[in-house]
Amino acid sequence: MKSIFFHLMPYPDLPDDFPEKHRSVWVEIDPELYDPEVGHQTYNEYLDELEFAAKCGFDAVGINEHHSNGYGLMPSPNIIAAALSRNVPDTNIVVLGDSVALYNPPLRVAEEIAMLDAITGGRMVAGFPVGSPMDTIFAYGQNPATLRERYHEGVDLIRQAWTSDEVFSFNGKYNKLRYVNVWPRPVQEPHPPIWIPGGGSVDTWDWCAQEDLVYCYLSYFGYKAGLKTMQGFWKKVQEFGKETNPFQGGFAQFIAVADTEAEAWDLYREPAEYFFNTCLHVYAGYADPPGYKTPNTVRAGVEGMVERAAREATARQEAGKAAGGGIGSKNRLTFEDMVEKGYIILGDPTQVTEQVHELATSMNIGHLMVFSHFGNMSKDLVRYNTEMYATKVMPEVSGLFEDEWEDKWWPQPMEAPVGRDVPEMGDAGARQ
């Protein structure tokens, strides 16, 4: 099983009373809460953390795209990937991913991932999410009734652009391009692996199963709650008569590991509570714009991951208001709840290993997105959590599935890629 160090890049300095005083961390988050100095510090710390994870031996580092969002400071994951590309020379980069329908034309994604693949020598994974309603519909003004059609057309354009041997015309419903010619081309043949982050749409299960794409369930609610969704996907894979290769599945999980369980309870409480009570404080009105779901998903009664987060956050705020509750009142989610329900896997290395093993085998997951950073975790604690997972847990789970299954969705880098070669100034003796 591959372990991918995944970073959401949350803004770490929202006020304690945010859930009580504000309606949503997403779409309408108060611009005055953003401090550019904190932003500068935060981006640099987060890039350090991603590079440190690479140094620790994670199979990949992972990043994603959000807009107008207090828990996700990556409007452009490709910029973050570019910042990482020369600093993590031995690690793959999973961009999970570019919200294809938001790029005009989506050819931009094909070009940028190709550039990144060229710089890294073929170490890219290209993730293509539909994007959350908050990002796509509200922050970026896409029409919910046509978003998915636009998205699928965009993915189709990108795949054609990467694989066509000649300049071609693309006459889509939403994209009309007389000359398509991606230059540079990706290093990987036929193109970087494509992973699809999903939030619970049953039609995405169908599509990934049919097209042999990796389905990644990026849930914030842990493996216990995510099991049903992954089972739904694997059922579709079987219905198409295909093998249930665990490397076709991905899942995200918060992990908090320490030398002892008691220490873990002590260390991770504050950042976990910050994430689940402040970062996920999303107004429910942004979660389900009409047309975002397919009729099949409505019919199946499947609730999306952010839809659930938003519904629960809004319900907690309304309950808190009704009870006259303030900061720390019982309408907030407790750390004990988060651990008990499996949102966070917590414990000493043995306990965490057991749970990760259970997660991987019960859900049949070959790609685990590990949230070793969450909420407002300090840089030192991130370093500790990252290193503990990399040295004490990862070696125990990395062999899972590797002997039985081929990971057909993992980057295939060049055999001898070049790296940094920047001479010192004044060292001009080598000139002929």
Next chain:
Amino acid sequence: MSGFAPTTLGFRTGHLGLVEVGSGEPVGYIHGMLGNPGEHAFLTALADSGHRVIAPSLPGFTGSSEPEGLRSLHDWVVAASEMIDIAGLTGLPVVASSVGAMVALELAAIRPEAFSSLVLIAPFGLWDPDEPVADPFATTLSVQRRMITADPTASSSFFDDPSDLPADVLVEHGVDRYLTRTATAQLIWPIPEFGITDRLHRVTAPVTLIHGAQDQIIPASYLDRWAAALPNVVGTHVVEGAGHQAEFDRPDDVAALVVAARS
């Protein structure tokens, strides 16, 4: 929508729903974001005043099949043009509400003879940044319901599930409601202003404007903006106690205004 049993008319590869109530002088009704309400009190009140009310469902809304190939406002206007021909509304006096009023105006701008007269209830289509139209979709369903009618129970035909239907039918009822909301979103997302003021000089049919005083989506002040922008406004009315779809809150009062506009 228990009891909503429209006639279906062929429309492209799918169908349109059509409700007809009463007999007498024909008058059309093009519904708003609450969809085609069937034999609703508003239609009945119009029928009781001696009219045959013809109420088609726009593509994608309750009673009609999902729209195909409708990717732009132009596509919608072409579809509406076909719809009025198929439903027999062409050349008739028509009452149109909310998103239906926006479509009717766009159609009248391209095809001025489409309607002999128009009664428009809170049309979408204008935008004042100092007093913007509210976003009816950045809300929970319960809040949206309170935005569309002043009295939430007035929109029961759309929001409430009939209790006398089996579970599988109720699921489809929910899907149908979702698709109706989707069709509205498709028409007005993200800002319901598509340059109509440049085309309004073509709307030569007499227009009567009605606006709910308690409209939570389009401020009542938009009545004056429409009155100034349209070339042939023959009457304006603010209906007290009514929200965005005034004909649901005050069916008899709005029907009386329609009858008065006809005389």
